[in-house]
């Protein structure tokens with residue numbers, strides 16, 4: 269069943285816009301848990317001591333329900349320090365961190381990261397973790413063209429949310445789809461530069477409804493100046 273809705277001019281045979289690739293089930297449930305736990309750990313390391321103590325106390329209290337859903341990997345919202353986002357900020361209610369390295373003593377995690385690397389050209393990248401609160405969202409924007417290059421890869425973990433693409437020149441040209449946990453998308457070239465993207469809080473796409481919930485994305489971008497480094501050594 270195709271839940272995607274599109275009022276845009278051209279879709280590829282796979283039902284997605286040009287220069288957009290989607291892997292709906294890239295990571296299994298267990299792999300999602302591993303990646304999400306590692307990403308949350310990175311973010312939690314930069315929480316202050318008081319917040320970390322409260323997190324530890326909650327975990328030790330045994331009151332958390334041990335359900336198997338991916339959303340249960342998150343603690344309740346009040347155990348995280350989410351930024352509100354300023355008036356000129358497109359992201360609202362989030363935590364974020366730039367990642368320069370992942371733990372190298374977890375071979376399974378390394379294998380998952382390796383599989384992600386195989387999806388994109390072997391060029392220098394920058395990785396960024398973005399955690400949205402249950403009521404967090406990302407408003408329409410084009411990523412800074414000076415900060416990163418022609419493609420952007422996003423791994424979605426946690427609650428499903430809608431992704432909306434909107435032609436920056438023609439607001440009637442839009443595409444909406446659900447990003448389920450464990451999926452990976454890549455936007456490049458025309459989609460990356462000519463379309464604004466947003467992560468929706470709630471809504472419907474086709475027959476599927478999404479309604480908030482914590483979501484964490486691992487964003488991998490090609491460094492803007494890698495060619496210069498390549499040429500100049």
Ligand SMILES: O=C(O)CCC(=O)C(=O)O
Pocket residue numbers: 398406411422465467485487
């Ligand atoms: O979380 C996502 O999938 C998109 C994040 C995003 O748009 C950004 O970091 O610029």
Ligand SMILES: [Fe+2]
Pocket residue numbers: 409410411465
């Ligand atoms: Fe973005």
